[in-house]
Amino acid sequence: MKVILADYSGFCFGVEKAINTTFGELEKKQKDQNIYSLGPLIHNNQVVKNLEEKGIEVIENIEDLSEGSIIIRSHGVSEKIYEELENKGLNIIDATCPFVRRIQNIVKNYYGKGYTIAIIGNSCHPEVIGINGWCNNQAIIINKEEDIHKVPSVDKLCIVVQTTMAVEQYNTISEKLENYAKEVVKFNTICLATKERQNAAKHLATKVDAMVVIGGQHSSNTQKLVSICKKIKPNDTFHVETIKDLPINTFKKYETIGVTAGASTPRWIISEAIETIRNI
Ligand code: SF4
CATH class of the missing domain: 3.40.50.11270 (Rossmann fold)
Known part of the structure; x- marks a missing residue:
């Protein structure tokens, strides 16, 4: 393989x-x-x-x-x-x-200047909970486009985004949010590592028969990688934590498999998975 x-x-x-x-x-x-x-x-x-x-x-x-x-x-x-x-x-x-510290500083600064803070991200994620704690827990948190209608109209809005969000999601939501305030400042705070990882995964997914995404079930950036790969390979994207989760029998029908991994996945788990798939 x-x-x-x-x-x-x-x-x-x-x-x-x-x-x-x-x-x-x-x-x-x-x-x-x-x-x-x-x-x-x-x-x-x-x-x-x-x-x-x-x-x-x-x-x-x-x-x-x-x-x-x-x-x-x-x-x-x-x-x-x-x-x-x-x-x-x-x-x-x-x-x-x-990269997270930078967002906390932006939020503290603009909240202090009287801006309402909007965080595009998952309200249950520790990074977002932490960021919200730099504006007195007053931020509006939006995870998906469908939630935008809940946003009240305000005078001044400062938009930041969770570091691991998909770029497309940030673009769509932040553009719509601009209609909810007279004055808007936007910061695309998705970290460089996340952007590069997502682009590389997207690029590879178009070249292989199937994609394996290795990473923790609770890892936000891993979940984003899975959804990015699924857009290109809806039925041939597999999220695994370790080699124990690899569906070896299903893999037999493929010729080429692409592998990517979330930001919290250690090298030894990636190497072990690659070796196991290669030997199929
Ligand atoms: S994904 Fe990594 S580099 Fe990017 S903000 Fe999170 S910890 Fe920092």
């Missing part, structure tokens, strides 16, 4: 930075020191399990914490969480991706 790996597959700059920061902390870790991660460090179960075995405990809220170090993952957190962590005297290890 011929297998082609899409460019820009696997760990992005922000995830790589978060992982390196965490391993750096583990090296310095004292015997009795507790290191926590506020939510799973990345959306990949295998990596999170590995880090847990090495001593990084995942916690979902900080209420009961009174000591130790806490890692803020690449998705970032709200302004209020920083204040709470500082008040508790916890050692903050900040792995917020600089």
Whole structure:
């Protein structure tokens, strides 16, 4: 079986930075020191399990914490969480991706100038929840075109977008949102890594018989890759987390398979999958 790996597959700059920061902390870790991660460090179960075995405990809220170090993952957190962590005297290890930090700064700045903030993204995603926390949780969050009618007319609107959104979705929604305010500022804050990955996946999907997208079930950027590939290969796109999910028998009918992977997928999982498909 011929297998082609899409460019820009696997760990992005922000995830790589978060992982390196965490391993750096583990090296310095004292015997009795507790290191926590506020939510799973990345959306990949295998990596999170590995880090847990090495001593990084995942916690979902900080209420009961009174000591130790806490890692803020690449998705970032709200302004209020920083204040709470500082008040508790916890050692903050900040792995917020600089692309996410940029959005938080834009939102804080424009909210302070009296703009209503619109975030194009998934309201349940930690990155969006965090960004909303830089404008007093007052942002209007729109995930799909059908939600636009819920937006009230305002004087000044500042539009940002979740870093992992599909570019087409941003273009369509942001254009329509422009009709809802007298004055609009727009920031296409989709990160470069996401754009490059999506373009490469789209390009490869047109050249192969089937596409395999490797990444966590909860990974937003992986889900976007799946929907982009499905537009080109509706019945021949497969989302898998590890080689255990590969539908080997179905693959036998194909000659060439393309592989791409989300930003939280480690290289070893990609290599293992490629090797398994190649041997079919
Ligand atoms: S996908 Fe982009 S914004 Fe998100 S962590 Fe990676 S580089 Fe940063």
